Amino acid sequence: MIREVAFVAIAVSDAERSRKFYQETLELKPGQTALGGAWIEYEIGATTIGVGCHPDWKPSRDGTSIAFEVDDIDAVISRLKEQGVTFEMEKIETPVCWMAQFRDPDGNKLLVHKRKTP
Numbered sequence: 001m002i003r004e005v006a007f008v009a010i011a012v013s014d015a016e017r018s019r020k021f022y023q024e025t026l027e028l029k030p031g032q033t034a035l036g037g038a039w040i041e042y043e044i045g046a047t048t049i050g051v052g053c054h055p056d057w058k059p060s061r062d063g064t065s066i067a068f069e070v071d072d073i074d075a076v077i078s079r080l081k082e083q084g085v086t087f088e089m090e091k092i093e094t095p096v097c098w099m100a101q102f103r104d105p106d107g108n109k110l111l112v113h114k115r116k117t118p
Helices: 015-025 073-082
Strands: 008-011 030-034 039-044 047-052 066-069 087-093 097-103 109-115
Touching (some): 015 039, 015 047, 073 097, 073 109
Parallel strands (some): 008 047, 066 109
Antiparallel strands (some): 039 047, 087 097, 097 109
């Protein structure tokens, strides 16, 4: 029986470029590293995101998406745009949340997300 998500992995082609994006642009704090820095884990709440560069593992524009929960979606979108991030999907509203989609330097889909309070 599946109990929880252990981690989400994101394939990247350039470890240093990705490290800079995830740590400087998204302001995530690195945790464990492996493969000489080609694999970096970021702990976000109870979720681990592994960003890795390996010759047998290629990024895909059609791969996994990650939605990052934020407190103030408008402030986060504004800050990311100031850092040069382009949004493919501007902020939309659904019955339960707001979200906006952008991509990392390898084209992996990422979202900022804000749940509505019930």
